[in-house]
Amino acid sequence: MTMEHPADRGGPTPGRFDRMAEKASHLTSSPVFFGFCLLLVAGVVAVHFADVSLTWKIFAGECMTAVTLLLLALLKNSELRSERALQRKLDAIAAALLEAQQGEPGKAHEDLKAAIRLEEET
Secondary structure, three states, X not given: OOOOOXXXXXXXXXXXXXXXXXXXXXXXXXXXXXXXXXXXXXXHHHHHHOOOOHHHHHHHHHHHHHHHHXXXXXXXXXXXXXXXXXXXXXXXXXXXXXXXXXXXXXXXXXXXXXXXXXXXHO
């Protein structure tokens, strides 16, 4: 396990966890997952209003807690990756502007192209 920033792990290609976190982020922002959460909340409310044993009430609460913790971890991972990507782009823009003032485009221009991924969009 590493304590590095998510954007600094693994170089230019994302690692297994980053790919999984990205897919999970897409899933959790989908209408299907929203429906699942609504059903989970409705189930927890139903369990608490129904005359069921304390064991089932505790189990329902633990399910909600587990989903909340997983979503928090995914949200934080996504936030850190987005923050670092934005910072890399800003750094590349600043370096390219300085390089443009000095004359011929060089490494900063290439870094800027890589940061905004012009090749993938065209």
